[in-house]
Amino acid sequence: MEAEIKMNINTLESTSTHPALLGSLSPSVAPEKVINFSPGPTSLPKAVEKQIAASFNNSGFTSLALSHRAPEFLKILNHTLATIRKVMEIPDNYELLFTHGGGHGQFAALPLNLCHHHSDTATYVVNGTWSARGRDEAQKYCNVETIDGKDKRTGNYTNFPVLSEADIDPQSKYVYLCSNETVNGIELHRLPKLPESRRHIPLVVDASSDFTTKPIDWQGDGVGVLFACASKNIGHPGLTLVVIRKDLLGKDKASPLCPGVFNYTINSEAGNLWNTPATFNIEVVGFLMDWLERQGGVVANERRCIAKSQVLYNVIDNSNGFYGTPVSNKVLRSRMNLPFNIKGGDQQLTDKFLIKCWERGMVGLRTLTPFGVGDYLRASLYNGVTEEQATSLADFMRCFANENG
């Protein structure tokens, strides 16, 4: 493998207009050879993509054409919900809702559902880009108290703060956290326990980028609400899953200002049909959940996620500083999104790395987010990336370091 990817970087003309540097996902290799390391939206497992393609073949009537009130769609909806519940072992006292608006929609929906009054308090644990965005949006709708995990020395998020009794108002309507920060590369491999005197407060979890990649102890961890946009691990953009403990639902619980499409209670009462749900997106999530079940469920998936990320962290840690990653606390390193730089962020080498990757079909490593990650590249290892594909990148990284170290 490594012999195959030998290269002579001296022959390479680095240019900022090279497609690889503009984030192109279309290298000149055969499409089936593309490995998509994008932070999302991104590829689904090949088996799922084939199932989607098959659903459009040999048929004059596609699933896109299904009315959300037709029995054919209700079967898809119920199957998808049941499989999520089964695979993720979600207890009966939780409701599953499919909502609109992505993760950002939920940033508003959460306080609007859980804080009836504008003066209600919610506690936000901020340890990266997404929890900060969630907190900022919530400030429109409630009194927000922040537990900030920023490293005061570096100004970066490289840790998860201690959750101490003193920092959590006992009247807080919920404690919010993001279990995987895609930009910062920080992941909670298990949800934290709140201090004993605060365990009456429901935990709200943004699991948009790590749902299905590790088990969740729903009751034990005190999860009140967990949400996941579909476009990382479970589907494609336009759908967000919300799992909510049923005691948090109820007439008059939400703010009177909560838009109907975001109101958990009315959507629950309407069986996910208060307005037209994203029917096809729901079908795709069902395909993904079937695949996950065939692959051995969430425990087996966690093993794969550990293996995929470990093969890359090993290369980084054994590169004698050629590669760097901002998260030194290994317990917090994300299995989903691995930020890394090359020789401390050397621009020319980084460009060469990206172009050589792209020529081999490895795309999505330079991401053009509005949030900025300095000179860091990112390898994202969602459900669509196989162990073999992660190993291909690791092999290439080792080879590149050997040649340019």
Added chain:
Amino acid sequence: MEAEIKMNINTLESTSTHPALLGSLSPSVAPEKVINFSPGPTSLPKAVEKQIAASFNNSGFTSLALSHRAPEFLKILNHTLATIRKVMEIPDNYELLFTHGGGHGQFAALPLNLCHHHSDTATYVVNGTWSARGRDEAQKYCNVETIDGKDKRTGNYTNFPVLSEADIDPQSKYVYLCSNETVNGIELHRLPKLPESRRHIPLVVDASSDFTTKPIDWQGDGVGVLFACASKNIGHPGLTLVVIRKDLLGKDKASPLCPGVFNYTINSEAGNLWNTPATFNIEVVGFLMDWLERQGGVVANERRCIAKSQVLYNVIDNSNGFYGTPVSNKVLRSRMNLPFNIKGGDQQLTDKFLIKCWERGMVGLRTLTPFGVGDYLRASLYNGVTEEQATSLADFMRCFANENG
């Protein structure tokens, strides 16, 4: 044709558990023979469905996997926006936004964007189910004044009210209307003019079920905002198009309570990428717009819509009362959704009609909405239904009337 669809209804066992009566879209005919008269989500034109299928074939990298920041997606986005603008002749002083949350999301988004203060007034013209839903949601966010079109005698919506100066507060932030009421079968074939003294007020149009089926005089009609969910005429569920006059955008115009995902200004400033848009849904809208352009644009499409609906209204009007439709004012009859009953709503005949239709592949005529339409069936004739398909239903209806009249 009529000979072909002769039947003996006496051999038919009517039963409420027949799939046709449960809204099944899967008759036993070949899938390519299914004609989908569903009020939406529903079928797209065959050419568009084929293009979608093709996009999944012979490729290991599907459009579902595209990052919204990849140049490949930006090309799709820009092409789609440009084609909508071209086909619908939208002037440069209007912005096009792709939003989440369906039509119901816009019911909240509109007052939240156009009324900065809760005390601001908006005028709602209510002449059917959807304008009533829009009005109800708006009442959370502003002071709503209603111009009600209900027929005081029958309690039904069968007319569009006169828009008189006295009924429109000159300070009103906007005048809202729904240009096609799917449940009630009322359509404005051209947008109404506001009284001259009220023409400074922007018109807000819910065109969810008739966008692309007739030209719009954007400036002349004083359109401030027009929105259309995708799942009727232009795509599939999970995406809503908003066309907004640029002078209605601007920092601090929206209510401070407007969720970011609904905020027109920040989504405009972010070039439709403030959060992850429904990428694949946008691609499908692009396919539809390309198709529309190939079919001769919106003027030619209007001719087809007139022809498709006329062939059915002719059968109804010439059936000597066998078929009835609630909208006697022909000028207001919807070309999109034709509610009709059989012998005044005869249950047994209606069931027989539905079953016979279903056996011939004609589905979606009984719709199980939460709104109720009495004993009325509905034939919906969106862009996915061809003139030939509308004629098939007309032929069948004539035949059924002859045999059972």
